[in-house]
Structures are given as C-alpha cells and as structure tokens.
Amino acid sequence: TVFNLGSINADHFYRLPHLPAPGETLAAQDYAIGLGGKGANQSVALARAGAEVRHVGAIGEDGRWMADRMTAAGVDCRHVAELPGASGHAIIEVETSGENLIIVYPGANRAISPGQALFALNTARAGDWLVMQNETSAQVEAAQAARAAGMTVVYSAAPFDAGSVRAVIDHISLLIVNEIEAAQLCADFGVTLQELPVARLVVTLGARGATWYDLAAGTQVSAPAFHVTPVDTTGAGDTFAGYLVAGLAEGLPPAEAMRLASAAAALKVTRAGTADAIPARAEVEAFLKA
Ligand code: ADP
Numbered sequence: 001t002v003f004n005l006g007s008i009n010a011d012h013f014y015r016l017p018h019l020p021a022p023g024e025t026l027a028a029q030d031y032a033i034g035l036g037g038k039g040a041n042q043s044v045a046l047a048r049a050g051a052e053v054r055h056v057g058a059i060g061e062d063g064r065w066m067a068d069r070m071t072a073a074g075v076d077c078r079h080v081a082e083l084p085g086a087s088g089h090a091i092i093e094v095e096t097s098g099e100n101l102i103i104v105y106p107g108a109n110r111a112i113s114p115g116q117a118l119f120a121l122n123t124a125r126a127g128d129w130l131v132m133q134n135e136t137s138a139q140v141e142a143a144q145a146a147r148a149a150g151m152t153v154v155y156s157a158a159p160f161d162a163g164s165v166r167a168v169i170d171h172i173s174l175l176i177v178n179e180i181e182a183a184q185l186c187a188d189f190g191v192t193l194q195e196l197p198v199a200r201l202v203v204t205l206g207a208r209g210a211t212w213y214d215l216a217a218g219t220q221v222s223a224p225a226f227h228v229t230p231v232d233t234t235g236a237g238d239t240f241a242g243y244l245v246a247g248l249a250e251g252l253p254p255a256e257a258m259r260l261a262s263a264a265a266a267l268k269v270t271r272a273g274t275a276d277a278i279p280a281r282a283e284v285e286a287f288l289k290a
Contacts, residue, residue: 001128002046002249003151005056005117005142006039007109007135008066008080009088011234011274016093019101028093035069036274037088037109038133038158041235044275045242045264046131047074049284051249055080056120057136058108063087073275079120083108088135098230098269104159106135114141126150129249131241134164143171156241157181162188174200174248176241194218202244202258204237210262212254223258226266226287235274240265243284263288 014028035044039057046053054076059066060083067077088107094100117138121130130146132139133156146153154174157165160181165188169175175198177185182203186193193201194215204210209225243264247257264284271277279287 001124002051002053002131002245003056003121003124003128003146004039004043004046004053004131005112005136005138006042006131006133007037007088007106008035008040008055008057008059008063008070009037009090009104009109009135010034010063010066011036011090011092013092013094013273015272016095018095019093019099032273034273034276035066036090036092036235038135038156038238039109040066040070041238041275041278042131042133042156042242042245043070043075044073045239045278046246048278048280049243049246049260049264050281051242051246052076054078054120056112056117056142057081058083058112058116060085060087060108063108069275079116081112081116083111085111092234092274094232094234094272098233100232100234102234104135109135110137112136112138114138117142118145121145121149121151124149124151128152129154129245131245132156132168134159134161139164140167140171143168147171154241154245156237157185158237160184169198172198174198174202176202176204176237176244178204178237179206204240204265206233206236210240210258212258214254221255221258223255223262226263228266228270230269232272232277233269235277236265236269238274239268239278242278259288260284
C-alpha cells in the first residue's frame with residue numbers, strides 16, 4: 001500500500017493569452033474548476049498507474065466533491081478528514097504556450113494534525129510506502145513514524161522550503177525535485193547534487209527528461225522526455241512522481257519506472273487540467289508501444 005500524506009485543492013483554472021505582468025488586468029479566455037493539489041494529483045496518478053493508494057489529508061465542507069472524485073479515480077479516502085474552514089485551493093493561470101503561474105491557499109491541508117497522520121499510518125506495514133509533498137502539515141511526524149515502521153518514504157520538495165526539507169531529509173529514502181528545486185536545495189545545503197544527504201534523488205528537467213541518482217551507490221539513470229506538443233504542463237511533475245512510485249512499488253527497476261513515469265507525464269502535458277488529465281495505465285502502456 002502507498003500512503004500519501006498530501007494536499008487536496010480545488011483548482012480554478014484560467015486560460016490567458018499571456019501571463020499577466022505586475023499591475024496588469026487581463027481577461028481570461030476560459031475558466032474551469034477541477035481537482036488538484038500536489039497530493040491529490042499524486043494519489044490519482046498512483047491509482048491510475050495501478051497502485052493501491054490510501055490518501056491521508058483534509059478538506060473543508062466545501063470540498064466533499066473532491067474526495068468523491070478521488071474515490072472515483074480509485075483512491076482510498078478513509079483517512080481524508082473533513083475539518084472546519086475552507087478547503088485548499090489554487091488559482092492556476094495558463095498561457096497559450098502552456099507555461100503556468102500558480103497561487104495556492106493551503107486551507108485544510110495545513111490543519112492536518114500529527115495525530116490524524118499517525119492514526120492512518122498505524123494501519124501500515126513494513127514494506128509499505130509513504131509519499132509526501134510540501135503542502136500539508138504533519139510531515140515530520142509522519143516521516144519519523146513511517147521510517148520507524150519500516151516504510152519507504154518519498155518526498156517531493158515542492159513548493160520548495162529549505163526548513164521543511166531539512167526537517168524531513170534524515171527520514172526519507174527518495175527525494176524528488178524539479179530543476180529549480182534542485183538548485184535551491186544545493187544552494188541551501190551548500191553542496192553539489194551528488195553531495196546531498198539522501199540515498200536516492202530524482203531531478204526532473206521538464207522537456208529535457210529526468211535523472212535518477214543513487215547517491216549511495218554513485219550511479220545514475222537518465223530518462224529522456226518523450227517528444228510531444230505541450231498544451232498544459234500543470235501537474236507534469238506530480239504525474240511523474242505518482243507513476244514513478246507506483247512503478248517502484250510494483251518492483252520495477254528504476255530505469256523502467258522512470259520510463260513509465262516519463263511517458264505518463266508526457267501524455268499529461270498534451271492535455272489541459274490537473275488530476276482529471278492524468279492518463280490511465282493502459283493509455284501509458286499503449287503510448288510506450290506506439
Ligand atoms: P514540474 O511540473 O514539477 O516542474 P517538470 O517540468 O520537470 O516538473 O516535469 C516533470 C516531467 O514531466 C519531466 O521530467 C518530463 O518527463 C515530463 N515533461 C514535462 N514537460 C514536458 C514536455 N514539454 N514534453 C515532454 N515531457 C515533459
């Protein structure tokens with residue numbers, strides 16, 4: 001089982017001719033609302049990839065539709081709490097080129113108590129996985145408990161915050177970052193990528209693919225990106241992370257799990273939207289054979 005301590009956000013999605021400059025007022029060409037948040041995206045990606053995934057998170061009473069949609073995607077939401085106050089939400093602006101700009105209001109995601117996370121993890125077994133990103137509370141307590149229970153802990157250091165990474169890095173087995181987060185991490189620790197204090201590291205490089213570093217063994221595996229015409233890159237990293245962990249949890253070797261994740265992320269990039277746009281495993285397998 002993959003436990004995902006993760007955010008659940010309502011994504012308010014605006015299509016714009018270009019990203020606004022400071023002081024600029026701009027009419028959107030299109031508006032839609034969808035399920036998002038790095039946590040929910042990764043849970044949906046994990047479920048669509050075929051993993052058994054249990055989401056640990058929180059919504060406000062305005063957010064029941066989001067838990068329903070996750071459940072429909074195959075995510076076990078028994079540990080999603082309904083708390084007072086607003087659900088997390090995001091304002092996502094996407095310009096014609098597919099480039100994006102995002103504002104996030106954490107809401108219920110930052111009200112998850114350590115007790116709630118530990119209660120959920122009590123049902124985990126050695127060999128299970130814990131996935132986390134940096135959009136919830138209770139990360140440190142969850143990581144410590146998971147490590148102590150013999151789980152494999154995966155952390156996406158996004159949105160990047162040096163203090164949050166430092167607080168969990170000793171408990172994690174696999175760190176996933178994009179190129180910008182990798183640079184921020186190295187600057188904060190004052191080291192090169194190869195010197196980061198973590199056993200395994202994945203750096204995603206957008207249209208240039210992704211690299212897996214086994215820092216303990218000193219080896220690396222590159223996964224080139226698939227050539228596609230980008231429509232919306234929102235959620236590419238989450239699709240990649242979810243499929244990567246699903247592949248690894250199935251027992252695929254890193255190179256194969258990275259290839260699966262690259263194909264899933266490439267398909268996502270060809271579609272507008274976040275969680276709803278994450279492809280199913282069968283589509284990804286068909287894309288890989290084409
Ligand atoms: P994030 O969304 O977290 O910034 P990236 O932009 O690095 O993450 O994208 C994650 C992965 O998605 C990449 O490693 C790549 O496999 C895939 N991807 C992203 N953009 C493209 C693209 N334009 N074409 C094909 N694949 C892409």
